[in-house]
Amino acid sequence: MYKINTNEPFWWGLFMGGAGMIGMFLPVLILVFGLAIPGGAVPPASYDTVRLIHLLGQPASVGNLLVKVFLFGVFSLTFFHWAHRFRYLLFDLGLHGGRTAVEYLCYSAALAATIYTAVTLFVIA
Amino acid sequence: MHAPLAPGYRPALSNGWWLSNRRYFLYMVRELTAVFAALWAIIFVTQLPQITAGAYSNPASLVSSPLWFAFSLVSLAFVLYHAWTAFNATGTLIYLRMGPKPIAGGSLNAAMFIAWALATFVIAFVFVTPAIGG
Amino acid sequence: MTESTIKLAVTRYRPGQDREPTVQTYTVPYHDDWVVLDALQYVKDNIDGTLSFRWSCHMGVCGSCGMMVDGTPKLTCAAFLRESYPREVRVEPLANFPVVRDLIVDIDDFMHKLSEVKPYIIREDLDSLPLGLGHELRQTPAELEDFKQFGMCINCMLCYSACPVYAMEPKFLGPAAIALAHRYNMDSRDQGRNQRMPVIGSSEGIWECTFVGECSVVCPKHVDPAAAIQRTKLATTNDWFKSMLMPWGNR
Amino acid sequence: MDVIKHDVLIVGGGLAGLRAAIAAAVEGVSVGLVSKVYPMRSHTVSAEGGAAAVVRTDTGDSLQLHFEDTIKGSDFLADQNVAEYFVQEAANELIQMEHWGCPWSREPDGSVAVRAFGGMSVHRTMFASDKSGFHMLHAIFQTSLKYDKIVRYDENFVTSLLVDDGRCQGVVAMDQRSGEFRLFTAKATILATGGCGRLWAFTTNGFINTGDGHGLAYRAGAPLSDMEFPQYHPTGLPGTGILITEAARGEGGYLVNKNGDRFLSDYIPSRMELGPRDIISRAEITEMEAGRGVPGRYGDTVMLDLRHLGDELINRKLPFVRELAERYIGIDPVHNPIPVRPVVHYMMGGVRTxxxxxxxxxxxxxxxxxxxxxxxxxxxxxxxxLTECLVFGARTGRVAARLAAQTPEASAAAIEALGADEEARIAARFGEATGDERVGQIRSDLQLTMERLVGVYRTGDSLKQAAEELRTLKERFTRVRVDDHTRVFNMELQAALEVDFMLEIAETVVAPSILREESRGSQARRDFTDRDDEKFLVHSLAYRTENGPQIEWQPVILTTESLTALPPAERKY
Known part of the structure; x- marks a missing residue:
């Protein structure tokens, strides 16, 4: 094999994972939880009968774990996708100095959001 | 190899370069989609405990507010644009040849859109269908 | 009948004489089958001998005559006056490069990067392979197809000129150099990938690219450097995760 | 003045120069490669159809056959020992190019494909789609990058050879980037500067093909040989002169006249469109003169019809033809025939070696x-x-390197003085030149003269008229003005130096054409329509004198070592 002078493949791998997650799953999540349910398009009188919400409230079930793992996967990769893009976005907009600091800040923010998501999903919810 | 370089000039790129042509601008929009995706995700995560506690039935909660609806609408537009650009890049990213001819990039892109439609349908079905009773 | 004419607004810069680039306007005859290069040559031969630019083949394959035409990087031997007529044509040196004089830019940076990526067949037995009748390395048309597109690069530098990343970070290896490295990596006769990857997989290689994609849009030979870069990112990432997860394998 | 030393110095970075550079580098000597353009801009890049060698035998091919085709094609003016060596080495060199990464087109089993070409009696032309020259040039240029022994000096224009002590000791060159003159000393100097098609107005040659190497050698006292033989390619696009490759006919294209007739049946029925270029070019002119040409914006043409080949074959094997025809004359060869006419393409003559x-x-x-x-x-x-560039580029590079290894260093002082003289000469001649003639105007008039009077068909009178006009042009050139007095990329000065060479080279074309009172190969004299082996089975040699070229003659070599020589006979197809 060969050696390269950077860990970029790791960050890019997360970025690409996020690109797929966002493209595949965020539209439907936003559609359901941002538009359909708040917009009254979902009929059930009691919203906690919606499967996802219901499963989140069933800590002991396999479905609960699957939903949590799924949401964690989608959101954490979304955050790292953001971090990667945002770091280049700042560069594109003219912030050419302190690239390393910007990288640390962006990926740290994504890490923090990821931890927060894990705690929310697996500890609190 | 040359004799020492004559003095020249190097024109600088302005920070507004991305406004100079339509494709550069669309590139910037594409990059911006990540901001909306992440924002929507993090807000949603913060609301999850309330949601499981029934926030959708509570008109005073954030997720029931018109603000959330409006923000979600904008986010959806960006995220859909992201999906469009991401899936259309599949053929660019992946080169597959089985047998004498490589698989056309367009077919790979199309496969992604089909997968997306399936995933969307399945997830909408799984999430939205009432789990108990009706 | 008076001959129709067209105006050519040309960026001039003569080191030692001009402190700043200036724009000089020439009026040349208009012919619907003239390209911008024909008009420039007309200027040089008949109006102003001091205008300097490069050109060689006049058939879109030598890569000498890339310039900004109305703000877009183009081969001037393939950019027709009729595309601008009756408006004036704005001709500037290729963007993102140091300008040496008038319409001539310095491409030494690319020439250096090109040799850095080892754009040639690497195999241990290369110098001991027998030559002559029947001794070609076999390569099926399908294997040829794997890399041929990336071998169409004429080094015209339009892609660098269209790349905002290269403009902002001149250390970036850039579209053409990576496309050519990819061309050899994909060649079934080559065994040199591991020697090229440390350069193209470095932080100044593929990772600077944010996939603006304009390189592939302006490429006059449909090389698609953007694809070469994204595919190399994917392959490098696979290799990286593999070597992290299975550090004992493949050493 | 900077002095740069190499063992072998190569002027020109096209296929021949690069092949020589690699061959010399492999011998272990230091190599300088000086070129007025970046190597990948060299005119090799424009070659389309392919490169010939006996690389398959399932076609019935053999070395003897390739040899005989070449000799017959040359109208028996080729040196047979040279052609013999050429066909023997051809496959080695083309397979070497294959190992160096040239993307040759292939058969389904992975072996190299060959196509038909004019004057070749079997399929033997290896090709990389219809951009063979482009692919070969880039493959060899990129390969050359791995040789540390090769140091390139791109965009350096050589103004003269350094001749001291009866030897060529290197060159003086102007670095375009800085405008500085530099001395390159070498124990062996190789000119690989390509052709001089730009002597004519209608040519497939790029702007750079001004015959600088011819001019350099001629001025240094070396003879130019067989300059009366420029090749007219039968299929140039009207207007620009852009080449439509012979492969278009090799793949089955037809040449038709105004009436839609494949007129070659009247000229070379056994080969038709696959005849040699000289015969087909003459046939086209004859058709046009008989009123069977197709009138067009740039005069009469004949038509190259590819429609019957179909979309798929054209896209696979002739995509560049389609691209060029669509872009430059707005004709899609899948649907319409392409207008073409003979165009100056290649110089058979050159520095005698x-x-x-x-x-x-x-x-x-x-x-x-x-x-x-x-x-x-x-x-x-x-x-x-293309094969010639490789075979003789390699051999020349090797021989030059071995010679260099045995040659002592030249006297530095004498050479530096020569360099200073050259810079002074140019400064005196062009530095303050303020006459009433423009460089571009004289070049253009020269090209029109050659076009009008030194064409496919010539007569003693047209050639003498050309000689007269050349004298006038040379006289006008003494009054040339150069407006650019800056140093960096002074392309006007370079153009003046090129035209200065061109005016002399044009004379070496015209002078032997007048004296060669016969028709042979590409020299077709209306006043001497037959070949005359008694008198003219000889190469012409043009030596420079103050009064223009002095022509001598040298017999053609008719012997071979292992292949069977082909005695001169009537050239019948």
Whole structure:
């Protein structure tokens, strides 16, 4: 094999994972939880009968774990996708100095959001 | 190899370069989609405990507010644009040849859109269908 | 009948004489089958001998005559006056490069990067392979197809000129150099990938690219450097995760 | 003045120069490669159809057959020992190019594919789609990057050879970037500067093909040989002169006249569109003169019809033809025939060398189109020239390197004085030149003169008229003005130096054409319509004198070592 002078493949791998997650799953999540349910398009009188919400409230079930793992996967990769893009976005907009600091800040923010998501999903919810 | 370089000039790129042509601008929009995706995700995560506690039935909660609806609408537009650009890049990213001819990039892109439609349908079905009773 | 004419607004810069680039306007005859290069040559031969630019083949394959035409990087031997007529044509040196004089830019940076990526067949037995009748390395048309597109690069530098990343970070290896490295990596006769990857997989290689994609849009030979870069990112990432997860394998 | 030393110095970075550079580097000597353009801009890049060699035998091919085709194609003016060596080495060199990464088109089993070409009696032309020259040039240029022994000096224009002590000791060159003159000393100097098609107005040649190497050698006292034989390619696009490759006919295209007739049946029925270029070019002119041409914006043409080949074949094997025709004349060959006419394409003549590429001037070598080593005679076969660049580039590079290894260093002082003289000469001649003639105007008039009077068909009168007009042009050139007095990329000065060479080279074309009172290969005299082996089975040699070229003659070599020589006979197809 060969050696390269950077860990970029790791960050890019997360970025690409996020690109797929966002493209595949965020539209439907936003559609359901941002538009359909708040917009009254979902009929059930009691919203906690919606499967996802219901499963989140069933800590002991396999479905609960699957939903949590799924949401964690989608959101954490979304955050790292953001971090990667945002770091280049700042560069594109003219912030050419302190690239390393910007990288640390962006990926740290994504890490923090990821931890927060894990705690929310697996500890609190 | 040359004799020492004559003095020249190097024109600088302005920070507004991305406004100079339509494709550069669309590139910037594409990059911006990540901001909306992440924002929507993090807000949603913060609301999850309330949601499981029934926030959708509570008109005073954030997720029931018109603000959330409006923000979600904008986010959806960006995220859909992201999906469009991401899936259309599949053929660019992946080169597959089985047998004498490589698989056309367009077919790979199309496969992604089909997968997306399936995933969307399945997830909408799984999430939205009432789990108990009706 | 008076001959129709067209105006050519040309960026001039003569080191030692001009402190700043200036724009000089020439009026040349208009012919619907003239390209911008024909008009420039007309200027040089008949109006102003001091205008300097490069050109060689006049058939879109030598890569000498890339310039900004109305703000877009183009081969001037393939950019027709009729595309601008009756408006004036704005001709500037290729963007993102140091300008040496008038319409001539310095491409030494690319020439250096090109040799850095080892754009040639690497195999241990290369110098001991027998030559002559029947001794070609076999390569099926399908294997040829794997890399041929990336071998169409004429080094015209339009892609660098269209790349905002290269403009902002001149250390970036850039579209053409990576496309050519990819061309050899994909060649079934080559065994040199591991020697090229440390350069193209470095932080100044593929990772600077944010996939603006304009390189592939302006490429006059449909090389698609953007694809070469994204595919190399994917392959490098696979290799990286593999070597992290299975550090004992493949050493 | 900077002095740069190499063992072998190569002027020209096209296929021949690069092949020579690699061959010399492999011998272990230090190599300087000086070129007025970046190597990948060299005119090799425009070659389309392919390169010939016996690389398959399932076609019935053999070395003897390739040899005989070449000799016959040359109208028996080729040196047969040279053609013999050429066909023997051709496959080695093309397979070497294959190992160096050239993307040759392939058969389904992975072996290299071959196509038909004019004057070749079997399919033997290897090709990389219809951009063979482009792919070969980039493959060899990129390969050259791995040789540390090769140091490139791109965009350096050589103004003269350094001749001291009866030897060529290097060159003086102007670095375009800085405008500085530099001395390059070498124990062996190789000219690989390509052709001089730009002497004519209607040519497939790029702007750079001004015959600088011819001019350099000629001024240094080396003879130019067989310059009366420029090749007219039968299929140039009207207007620009852009080449439509012979492969278009090799793949089955038809040439038709105004009436839609495949007129070649009247001229060369056994070969039709696959005849040699000289015969087909003459046939086209004859058709047009008989009123069977198709009138167009740039005069009469004939038509190249590819429609019956179909979309798929054209896209696979002739995509560049389609691209060029669509872009430059707005015709899609899938649906419409392409107007074409004969166009100046290649110079059979050049710096006279032996089989080793060595010129009569010690220390000076030449290879590629710039050389007349004896391969092409009076008419080159299409697809022999790319191979020629490799075969003789390699041999010349090797021989030059070995010679260099045995040659002592030259006297530095004498050479530096020569360099200073050259810079002073140019400064005096052009530095303050303020006459009433423009460089571009004289070049353009020269090209029109050659076009009008030194064309496919010539007469003694047209040639004498050309000689007269050349004298006038030279006189006008003494009054040339150069407006640009800056140093950096002074392309006007370079153009003046090029035109200065061109005016002299044009004379070396016209003078032997007048004296060669016969028709042979690409020299077709209306006043001497037959070939005359009694008097003219000889190469012309043009030596420079103050009063223009002095022509001498040198017998053609008719012997071979292992292949069977082909005695001169009537050239019948």
């Amino acid at each position: 032996d089989i080793d590429g060595q010129s009569p001037l010690p220390g000076l070598f030449a290879c590629g189109e710039a050389a007349q080593e004896g391969l092409n005679g009076a008419n080159r076969l299409g697809s022999n020239s």
